Amino acid sequence: MLYGIQDISRNILGLGSRPGRLRPGEFWALDNASFNVLRGETLGIIGPNGSGKTTLLKILNGIFWPDKGQVRIQGKIGALIEVGAGFHPLLTGRENIYVNAAILGMTKKEVKSQFDAIVAFADIGDFLDAPVKHYSSGMYVRLGFAVAAHCRPDIFLVDEVLAVGDEGFQRKCFDKIGELKKNDCTTIIISHNMHTISSFSDHVLLLDKGQAEYFHSPQDGIRGYNHLFSQQSNTEIDKNCSGNDSIQFVHVETSAKKLNPGDSFTFRLSYEAQSSFPDVEIDTAISNGSDSRLYFQATNRAFGRRIDINQGTGILEITFKDIPLCQSWSKIILAIWSQKRTELLFWWRVPVEFRGQAHASGRNLLDIDYRQEK
Amino acid sequence: MKNKCDKMDLDEASKKEKTHPPEIFYEPDNSLKNGYFTMFAEITKEIKNSRWLTLQLFKRDLLATYKQSFIGIFWVLILPLVSVLTFIVLNHSGIFTVGQLDVPYPLFAVWGLTFWQTFSTGLLAASNSLVKAGAMVVKINFSKKALVIASACQALIPLAVLSILSFLLCLVYGFLPTMWIILIPILALPLLILLLGLGLILALLNGIIRDIGNILAMLITFLLFLTPILYPLPKGGVLARISQLNPLYYLINLPRDLILFGKSPHWTGFIWSSVAALLAFLLCLAAFHLTETRVAERI
Numbered sequence: 001m002l003y004g005i006q007d008i009s010r011n012i013l014g015l016g017s018r019p020g021r022l023r024p025g026e027f028w029a030l031d032n033a034s035f036n037v038l039r040g041e042t043l044g045i046i047g048p049n050g051s052g053k054t055t056l057l058k059i060l061n062g063i064f065w066p067d068k069g070q071v072r073i074q075g076k077i078g079a080l081i082e083v084g085a086g087f088h089p090l091l092t093g094r095e096n097i098y099v100n101a102a103i104l105g106m107t108k109k110e111v112k113s114q115f116d117a118i119v120a121f122a123d124i125g126d127f128l129d130a131p132v133k134h135y136s137s138g139m140y141v142r143l144g145f146a147v148a149a150h151c152r153p154d155i156f157l158v159d160e161v162l163a164v165g166d167e168g169f170q171r172k173c174f175d176k177i178g179e180l181k182k183n184d185c186t187t188i189i190i191s192h193n194m195h196t197i198s199s200f201s202d203h204v205l206l207l208d209k210g211q212a213e214y215f216h217s218p219q220d221g222i223r224g225y226n227h228l229f230s231q232q233s234n235t236e237i238d239k240n241c242s243g244n245d246s247i248q249f250v251h252v253e254t255s256a257k258k259l260n261p262g263d264s265f266t267f268r269l270s271y272e273a274q275s276s277f278p279d280v281e282i283d284t285a286i287s288n289g290s291d292s293r294l295y296f297q298a299t300n301r302a303f304g305r306r307i308d309i310n311q312g313t314g315i316l317e318i319t320f321k322d323i324p325l326c327q328s329w330s331k332i333i334l335a336i337w338s339q340k341r342t343e344l345l346f347w348w349r350v351p352v353e354f355r356g357q358a359h360a361s362g363r364n365l366l367d368i369d370y371r372q373e374k
Numbered sequence: 375m376k377n378k379c380d381k382m383d384l385d386e387a388s389k390k391e392k393t394h395p396p397e398i399f400y401e402p403d404n405s406l407k408n409g410y411f412t413m414f415a416e417i418t419k420e421i422k423n424s425r426w427l428t429l430q431l432f433k434r435d436l437l438a439t440y441k442q443s444f445i446g447i448f449w450v451l452i453l454p455l456v457s458v459l460t461f462i463v464l465n466h467s468g469i470f471t472v473g474q475l476d477v478p479y480p481l482f483a484v485w486g487l488t489f490w491q492t493f494s495t496g497l498l499a500a501s502n503s504l505v506k507a508g509a510m511v512v513k514i515n516f517s518k519k520a521l522v523i524a525s526a527c528q529a530l531i532p533l534a535v536l537s538i539l540s541f542l543l544c545l546v547y548g549f550l551p552t553m554w555i556i557l558i559p560i561l562a563l564p565l566l567i568l569l570l571g572l573g574l575i576l577a578l579l580n581g582i583i584r585d586i587g588n589i590l591a592m593l594i595t596f597l598l599f600l601t602p603i604l605y606p607l608p609k610g611g612v613l614a615r616i617s618q619l620n621p622l623y624y625l626i627n628l629p630r631d632l633i634l635f636g637k638s639p640h641w642t643g644f645i646w647s648s649v650a651a652l653l654a655f656l657l658c659l660a661a662f663h664l665t666e667t668r669v670a671e672r673i
Contacts, residue, residue: 004582004672008665062400062515064667070401077398082513088434090441095434102430103516 020068029055033212034069035205039154042187044201044218046194046225051207053190057081057157060188075186078104078153083144089133093124093143096132100147114150121172122146142169149176155186174200194222223356226328238331238349247273247309249346258353261326265352266319267334277309277345282318283335287349288328295330309345325354410660417519417663424520431524435499436531450495450535454487461604475606477634478547481540485633486603488536489626492562493569494594496529500573501590504581508673511581518666519574519659526566526573533562554632561629564648568621571655574662581669602627621647 003023022028030052037043045053059066061079086103087096097118101111119128122143127135135143158177177200181187191197197204197218204221206213208228215221242249253268285297300307309316318334329351336346461483475482503525504511504518511518537558544551554561580586598604600613601622608614617623624643631638638644 001583001672004668007668007671008578008582011665011668012661058512058670059400062398063512063670065400065402067402070399073398073400077515079514082510085510085514086431086434086507088438090438091434095437099430099434102427103510103514105516108426 028210030059030066030207030212031210033205033207033210035212035214037155037186037188037203039075039186040181040184041202042181042189042200044197044204044221045188045190045207046192046197046204046221047207048228050209052210052212053207054159056207056212057159057188057190061157073155075154076105076152077155077157078148078151079157079159080145080148081157081159083141083148084132085144087132087140087144090131092131093122093128093135097143097147100144101151104148104151106151110152114152118146118150121149121176138166138169142172145169145173145176149173149180153185155188156180158187158189160190160192194225198222229329237351240349241335241344241347243271243345244343246275246343247271247277247345252348254350257351258355259323260355261324262322264319264321265323265332266317267348269316269318269346270313271309271316272313273309273311276311277338279339280307280309280345281337281339281341282307283333283337284318284320285333285335286320286323286325287331287333288325295325323354326356329353413660413663417659420517421519421523424517427517428520428524428527431521432527435525435528439528450491450532451539454484454491454536454539457487457598457604458483477549481544481547481549481634482606482630483604484536484540484543485630486626488533488540489562489565489629490598490601490603491532491536492529493565493622493626494598495532496526496566496569497573497576498591498594499528500526500569501576501580502587503573504577504669504673505584505587508581511670511673518669519662522574522577522662523570525577526570529566529569533558549634551633552636554629554636558629558633561632564644564651565622565625567648567655568625568651571651571658574655575658578662578665578669581673597622618643621650625651 003026033052033056035043045056047053057079058064059071060073061077061081084096084100086099088099091099097115098111101114101118106114122128122139122145124135124139124143127139132140132143156177174196177187177189181200187200189197189200201218201221204215204218206215206221206224206228213221213224215224237254242252249269249271251270253266255263255265259265280300282300283297284299286295288295307316320332330353331349331351333349334346335344335348337344458480462480465479500522503522507521510516537555541551541555576586576590580590600616601620602608602613602617603623603626607617607623624640624647628638628640628644631640
């Protein structure tokens with residue numbers, strides 16, 4: 001608040017606001033982010049949360065000015081950042097279209113000529129004349145996007161707003177973006193979905209903690225992005241449990257830590273059991289590096305295999321066959337429980353790196369057969 | 375950190391650039407670079423271009439306020455009526471005497487309130503406009519001046535409604551107002567300009583220091599009682615001297631005098647106040663233009 005007053009006073013008096021200096025409590029949200037985008041190109045902006053992507057988009061949109069450096073833009077900017085800006089719940093869809101379009105910068109003439117196209121795109125039927133507060137969230141987003149998409153901008157800024165909405169809506173969005181690309185519109189997309197980035201972008205800007213790196217090839221950019229996450233993850237094996245009073249897993253061998261897509265991974269466990277454990281439950285899972293979701297999880301019950309651990313010594317070998325992961329850090333998880341999950345006998349998480357495959361941007365690589373017939 | 379833009383790409387790009395609209399340029403402390411005259415030219419262009427946006431925003435606020443309440447437009451009448459009734463009761467019971475007036479007290483009060491309500495409604499609406507639209511301001515680049523102007527135009531509602539009410543009340547009392555009543559929009563113009571100027575700067579400050587919105591609401595009520603609107607100018611004392619320097623006193627009293635009596639001793643005061651209002655408006659407009667993006671940083 002104090003800094004706000006300072007800045008305002010200095011601006012009014014015509015003094016510069018000394019933008020190059022940081023005051024206590026401030027930090028550089030973006031630093032050294034330089035890039036060019038030519039007409040018709042699509043730039044994908046990727047980076048971890050908090051790296052400055054939305055800030056960059058706001059500066060391009062003119063919402064606030066940079067404190068260092070400059071921005072040169074030629075052409076009209078349209079933004080798909082806030083869907084349904086200016087929508088008032090009490091107004092009808094029809095009335096809100098006019099308000100939203102005016103806010104997004106369309107002129108009266110443009111709105112009149114595009115009105116039917118907007119209504120057709122939004123596809124909300126009779127609800128057009130009902131107050132917007134009665135709309136479902138999907139209809140709301142569709143209407144908002146319909147107006148924004150018909151802005152006819154020269155430069156289109158798209159923030160992760162495409163994550164909202166069902167599949168039909170997402171497909172419509174991508175179709176529209178594709179259409180804009182064909183009409184030589186310059187597009188800048190922020191997304192966490194690497195597939196979207198690699199399919200739509202011509203070039204990529206990778207942001208991390210405000211620092212930017214420009215990649216001419218999207219694949220390189222995505223590789224850089226994945227690399228950021230791999231640096232953050234732990235490369236130590238989590239040996240959470242290697243046995244209890246009744247059983248000890250004295251020696252555990254695992255396969256190599258660096259694998260190629262399609263390789264198998266084996267746990268070889270040597271145990272000494274003081275009592276027997278019939279029908280143990282073996283929980284196998286694979287987690288993906290940067291997500292917390294599990295790529296795969298199943299117990300031996302799913303495969304119909306019953307395993308009994310008898311008293312005495314023995315060796316248990318569990319193999320994850322032909323894992324189709326690539327270009328990622330994953331954790332391979334093995335847990336062994338007694339019959340009714342009453343006791344935990346073993347639980348390890350092993351970090352494994354799968355090497356990348358050229359021209360593959362996703363993490364999961366299946367074997368695809370290509371055949372042609374005359 | 376390299377930018378692999380070929381020289382050939384840049385040449386092609388510059389050929390394409392020639393068919394494009396003029397460029398937008400952002401850099402630190404953007405607005406004062408080109409001097410004050412260019413700044414006013416920018417401001418005028420922006421306001422001219424956002425006429426339709428202003429209209430849409432005004433319509434939206436209007437519809438939103440009155441669509442879902444039965445009372446609707448009548449809500450505009452309630453506060454003035456209550457204030458006038460209070461003063462009539464106080465006057466009757468001798469607690470508070472307004473002295474001799476050449477016109478029935480209710481008419482005096484209600485015409486004063488017509489202009490006062492115009493001012494206060496507009497000022498409050500304008501100063502809260504940026505904060506209310508905060509979510510939009512941070513995400514979309516649109517003309518914030520248009521937003522404040524559209525909100526300030528909310529002042530026109532009380533002006534219209536209360537003028538009609540006051541006129542009807544005049545007929546009830548058998549007191550015919552003069553022809554000046556037709557010129558109400560012009561008489562109210564300096565008042566509107568003053569409220570627009572103050573509204574702009576207060577909207578900006580309110581975005582940064584939220585207390586201002588709350589303090590303003592309180593201050594306005596205070597000001598209503600401290601300015602001779604519901605009562606004539608006191609014969610002497612501190613209040614009299616302050617009021618003679620208060621532009622609101624002239625901007626409200628002159629129209630009232632003209633409508634009720636056809637003449638007024640306040641012409642000089644009115645003209646000076648109008649000039650002051652215009653100056654204030656221009657200064658606040660310039661200040662707003664120079665600092666509006668700071669609001670987006672902190673709202």
